Amino acid sequence: xxxxWFPGHMHKARKEIKQIMPQVDLVIEVLDARIPFSSENPLxxxxxxxxxxxKILNKSDLADPAVTARWLQYLEQEKGVxxxxxTQKQPAEVQRVLGQCRSMLAHRNLEHRTLRALILGIPNxxxxxxxxxxxxxxxxxTGNEPAVTKMQQRIQLPDNIVLLDTPGFLxxxxxxxxxxxxxxxxGAIKDTVFEYEDVALFALEFxxxxxxxxxxxxxxxxxxxxxxxxxxxxxxANRGCLRRGGMADLHKVSEILLNxxxxxxxxxxxxxxxxxxxx
Numbered sequence: 001x002x003x004x005w006f007p008g009h010m011h012k013a014r015k016e017i018k019q020i021m022p023q024v025d026l027v028i029e030v031l032d033a034r035i036p037f038s039s040e041n042p043l044x045x046x047x048x049x050x051x052x053x054x055k056i057l058n059k060s061d062l063a064d065p066a067v068t069a070r071w072l073q074y075l076e077q078e079k080g081v082x083x084x085x086x087t088q089k090q091p092a093e094v095q096r097v098l099g100q101c102r103s104m105l106a107h108r109n110l111e112h113r114t115l116r117a118l119i120l121g122i123p124n125x126x127x128x129x130x131x132x133x134x135x136x137x138x139x140x141x142t143g144n145e146p147a148v149t150k151m152q153q154r155i156q157l158p159d160n161i162v163l164l165d166t167p168g169f170l171x172x173x174x175x176x177x178x179x180x181x182x183x184x185x186x187g188a189i190k191d192t193v194f195e196y197e198d199v200a201l202f203a204l205e206f207x208x209x210x211x212x213x214x215x216x217x218x219x220x221x222x223x224x225x226x227x228x229x230x231x232x233x234x235x236x237a238n239r240g241c242l243r244r245g246g247m248a249d250l251h252k253v254s255e256i257l258l259n260x261x262x263x264x265x266x267x268x269x270x271x272x273x274x275x276x277x278x279x
Contacts, residue, residue: 017047017166022162023116026101029055030121032186033063033235035271036071039122039188052080052104056097058126061087062262067270076137088126094133098159118164124188131155131165152247180203180270187262200254203261204228206271212236213268218260 027048032039036057044053055075060068066130068085075083082104086094101117121127132138139155153165181202184194205228212224215231220240225231235241236248239256243249260266 015122018116020118020164021047021049021051024048024051024118025105025115025166027051028056028097028101028117028119028163029053030056030058030119030127032053032122032123032125032188033057033060033068033071034186034269035179035182036075037272037274037277038182039125039186041120041122044120049079052082054097054100054104055076055081055083056130057083058121058130060085061089062264062268064268064270069274070274074278086130088133090128091133094130097130097134098157098161101161102159113160115159115161116164117161117271118166120166122183122188124186127165131163133164185258185261185271196258197256200250200257201228201232203257204231207261207266207269211267211269214269231236267278 027044027105028036029040031042036055040055057063057068057071063085068150072083075081082100084096084100086097101115107117107180119127119131120144134157135155139153153277155163155165157163178188181199183189184199184204204215208224208228208231215221216224219235221231221234221238227233232250235257236250237246238251238252241256259267
């Protein structure tokens, strides 16, 4: 199943970003540390041109730390790009963003000139929470579902930095198809757009291959099932999600799996590695 989601306000956001880009000194792109490739909007590179870019791997407390370290190194291979990992659970660490922005433009006279930074990010990546932490007050609307921000904002930050906020936007075609699945797994795409069972099976197949220990421990599986479908049945039996006849309620099992994966209850999981895309 191909997963695509491109609401009208996202198309509008893309046009607005193109219009204001000539006024921008620095582009901040907020990525999901669990899926840095899939959450990186391929349209941003062409929009920002040769402007420096700070890539923030947000929600790093939910991602595999060893994999995150490899992603930071990989992303900084691109000219003009710096990358840092953050978690909203440590607000003091978030303030590093301001210092990093200034250091990336240290060659400019920022004592007498405002630094204008454009912040971008796909839906539900934590961009609004990051903005509120940087500003020290509630400015950007936050929520647990995608597409909360609907209009552009200008936010004055300390150190003579102005942040231009935009609605989170995806791109018309999510390619390769696995990117759409990973975005759905992490909650970047509204749950009404995809089939829970389909995405849960995708997630289970990945966990069985890459994080079998964490999967078995979370759902008390004595041995790793032979297939994702059998794993769904085993989780259903463990959590009491059974229909008449002893068959697992696949929708309920899928909801449990995706919610616990998104919250970090299964463990610190990264759904993709740099090596997957280098090859």
